[in-house]
Structures are given as C-alpha cells and as structure tokens.
Amino acid sequence: MDTVFFYIFATLTLVGGLLTITRRNAVHSAISLIVSLLGVAGLYLLQQAEFLFAVQIVLYVGGIMVLFLFVIMLVNLDQAAKQKQFNGQWLVALAAVAAVGAVIGWFVYRGQGAFHIAEETTNSGLAVVLGNTELVADSLFSEYLLPFEIASILLLVAVVGSVVMAKKRI
Secondary structure, three states: OHHHHHHHHHHHHHHHHHHHHHOOOHHHHHHHHHHHHHHHHHHHHHOOOHHHHHHHHHHHHHHHHHHHHHHHHHOOHHHHHHOOOOOOOHHHHHHHHHHHHHHHHHHHHHHHHHOOOOOOEOOOOOEOOOOHHHHHHHHHHHOOHHHHHHHHHHHHHHHHHHHHHHHHHO
C-alpha cells in the first residue's frame, strides 16, 4: 500500500512541477506549485517525517504560497506579459541539464554505496533511537537558534515592507 501512495505523491510532485514551469498564467503556475509542494509533503509523511510534513504544509503551502499569490496579484501582469520571456541561454540550460543528469547517473551507477549514512551512537555503543522531531528540535534550538531567529526577523521585515510598499501604490 505504501508503494501505491509513493507513486501517487511522486506523480503529484512531478506533474505539479512540470505545470509550474510550463503554464503561461502566473496564478496557474502558483497553484501548480502548491500541488507539487503537497506531493512533497505526502512523501515526507510516507517516510515517517511527521514534523517535516507539518512544516511543509504550514510553512510552504500555507505561508509562502499565499505570499506568492499576493505578489502576483500586486504585480501588473499585463505589462509583464508583453516583456520578453526568455533570454536565449539554451546552451547554459543544456549544460545544467547534462550536469544534473550526470550526477543522477552516477548515483544510480553507484547504488546504495554512494550514500554514507552513519548511525548515532552513545558511550555504551548502542544506537540512540530518537524521532525525527526530536533531532530537528535539538539541532534547531541548540546549534542553529541564532540563525533561526535572524531568519524569522528578516522574513517579518520583508512581509511588513511589502505591505507598506503595496499601500503606497494604492
């Protein structure tokens, strides 16, 4: 049954991503991105990463995409549609696709040996069994507390600044 859900969520992610980059309407692209992010959240849930699932839903689908939709609605889309959309850098894009394809091919060729996953051990040598949420909380509130708070303040300033700029136009 997990395999069926994996293929459903993976299809949602891939189709949403493809529709995001191929739609001409910016609102349709944003909604397709929401579908793709929901697929990623489902994949997190299948991996028993409940915290990342909740963060994906609340932060990305709920917060960031609403912010994107507000920005899209504030931008003059008629003027943006008249501008040149592509700048002709096909060779750079082709090189990037080839590089990503080579990396994926290398991982497929090497198999599981390409991933070095070490188990955390205690002094007695037994493996520590901590949940995903506990590991994220430990690292977030010990090592990364200051960068986390700085990022939250910067996001708050950006949101307040965008509201102030939008009110000046109206």
